[in-house]
Amino acid sequence: MDSPTESAFFGFSAASDICVPTRSNTRAKIEYVLKTVEERKVAFIQLWFADVLGTPKSLQITPAELENALTEGMTFDGSAIDGFSRVQESDVIAVPDPTTFSLLPTDSSMARIFCDITNLDGTPFAGCPRNTLRNALDHAHELGYSFFAAPELEYFYFSEAKPGSPPIPLDSGSYFELTVSDLATQLRKRTVLALEDMGIPVEYSQHEDAPGQHEIDLRYTDALTMADNVMTTRLIIKEIASANGVMATFMPKPIAGVQGSGMHTHFSLFRGNQNAFYDEKAEWGLSEVARQFIAGILRNAAAISAVTNQWVNSYKRLVPGYEAPVYVSWAQNNRSALIRVPNPRHTKPQSTRIEYRAIDPAANPYLAFAVVLGAGLEGIEKGYELPAEVSENLFALTPEEVARRGIGSLPGSLEEAVREMEKSELMRNVLGAHVFEWFVRNKRDEWNGYKVQVSQFELDRYLGHL
Numbered sequence: 462m463d464s465p466t467e468s469a470f471f472g473f474s475a476a477s478d479i480c481v482p483t484r485s486n487t488r489a490k491i492e493y494v495l496k497t498v499e500e501r502k503v504a505f506i507q508l509w510f511a512d513v514l515g516t517p518k519s520l521q522i523t524p525a526e527l528e529n530a531l532t533e534g535m536t537f538d539g540s541a542i543d544g545f546s547r548v549q550e551s552d553v554i555a556v557p558d559p560t561t562f563s564l565l566p567t568d569s570s571m572a573r574i575f576c577d578i579t580n581l582d583g584t585p586f587a588g589c590p591r592n593t594l595r596n597a598l599d600h601a602h603e604l605g606y607s608f609f610a611a612p613e614l615e616y617f618y619f620s621e622a623k624p625g626s627p628p629i630p631l632d633s634g635s636y637f638e639l640t641v642s643d644l645a646t647q648l649r650k651r652t653v654l655a656l657e658d659m660g661i662p663v664e665y666s667q668h669e670d671a672p673g674q675h676e677i678d679l680r681y682t683d684a685l686t687m688a689d690n691v692m693t694t695r696l697i698i699k700e701i702a703s704a705n706g707v708m709a710t711f712m713p714k715p716i717a718g719v720q721g722s723g724m725h726t727h728f729s730l731f732r733g734n735q736n737a738f739y740d741e742k743a744e745w746g747l748s749e750v751a752r753q754f755i756a757g758i759l760r761n762a763a764a765i766s767a768v769t770n771q772w773v774n775s776y777k778r779l780v781p782g783y784e785a786p787v788y789v790s791w792a793q794n795n796r797s798a799l800i801r802v803p804n805p806r807h808t809k810p811q812s813t814r815i816e817y818r819a820i821d822p823a824a825n826p827y828l829a830f831a832v833v834l835g836a837g838l839e840g841i842e843k844g845y846e847l848p849a850e851v852s853e854n855l856f857a858l859t860p861e862e863v864a865r866r867g868i869g870s871l872p873g874s875l876e877e878a879v880r881e882m883e884k885s886e887l888m889r890n891v892l893g894a895h896v897f898e899w900f901v902r903n904k905r906d907e908w909n910g911y912k913v914q915v916s917q918f919e920l921d922r923y924l925g926h927l
Contacts, residue, residue: 490559504570515825566655587895590827597831611681615722630673671719688826711822714777721778729814739813752847757840764885765832767878789869790851797855835891
């Protein structure tokens with residue numbers, strides 16, 4: 462379900478207001494971290510990072526080791542992390558980013574800091590997803606742009622189920638349902654308050670369409686900070702649920718026959734203080750930069766799908782009939798389109814943005830944001846022309862009508878998505894050879910493991926047929 466996140470774009474400061482660490486302010490940030498740890502009697506500091514699939518990883522240190530970690534980093538064996546180093550070149554360094562320091566609201570004795578991973582010589586490590594996004598952002602900066610994001614995270618709460626048993630939704634609500642203090646609503650409320658305590662602004666939260674399904678929308682910020690925020694939000698949601706005997710999951714399609722979970726994300730580019738997507742003289746107020754950016758994403762939509770929708774299960778969500786995008790198209794306020802262009806209020810033109818609707822909440826946010834940005838920038842650099850808007854409900858069209866319109870489709874399976882990814886020079890360039898090659902191998906293994914399974918559907922349909 463889309464949400465009116467336009468207000469997240471209102472009152473946005475300027476791209477120039479974002480804190481970019483320099484030698485001068487990094488020392489000040491380090492001093493702030495050390496002072497806070499001492500004053501708040503923090504006992505442990507978790508150094509967070511992610512593997513290539515977006516699985517959270519951490520090292521835990523005591524305050525005695527903190528200053529050394531902040532100034533020199535912490536060496537660890539990268540070969541133990543999927544997608545990181547080979548055994549013969551295993552050691553890497555976790556370098557904490559002091560601008561990401563935060564106390565953990567679920568445990569007052571703990572704090573966390575996100576890390577960049579470097580090689581022993583201090584150069585960025587090619588297998589670090591945070592470095593992949595930084596590289597994409599650096600390319601945008603070279604073209605004069607800053608990149609911003611506002612995601613809508615959907616997820617399910619389930620009662621803890623026994624292994625092999627189907628999950629049981631924690632509630633029976635539907636869209637925007639106002640319930641009387643049930644457990645699911647309380648868990649969502651506690652999560653929002655915990656995120657706010659960590660300095661992660663929440664635009665709003667709601668019950669989603671399916672039983673047990675909820676949504677938390679994060680307030681618009683720069684893409685790197687937002688990727689960190691998505692990682693944090695997923696962990697906080699799961700931790701608060703687990704503490705109450707509940708399972709929270711970001712699996713895109715955990716239940717057949719109901720809506721799956723997406724992570725519709727609003728994106729825009731800024732040039733200095735000005736929204737590069739806005740042109741008051743253009744139709745819909747949509748600048749040439751915005752049109753080319755959309756065209757770049759549409760042209761590369763199939764190739765980036767393996768990253769934005771990285772699981773076998775992701776493609777159980779991307780099917781007609783459940784509000785998830787299937788066809789490669791764009792439109793204003795058309796929820797069947799892959800890219801939606803929300804109408805900004807006439808008093809807030811700086812809120813002009815696009816909404817990419819395919820990403821699901823199981824994606825690695827660093828890589829997902831990087832490939833969307835890379836695709837959009839290719840459209841700008843190569844001057845791609847925006848296809849015609851598709852304003853009708855695509856789900857109401859027959860496959861023949863869609864084909865006659867020349868409208869393409871997203872991949873129908875992880876196997877198809879990986880094939881499209883392998884053909885893409887853009888994907889290799891954005892991800893880098895290290896991440897690209899490992900990701901393809903991993904996803905081939907996942908598909909090969911999936912296709913040898915015999916599902917309950919097959920047993921029910923075929924076992925007694927002949």
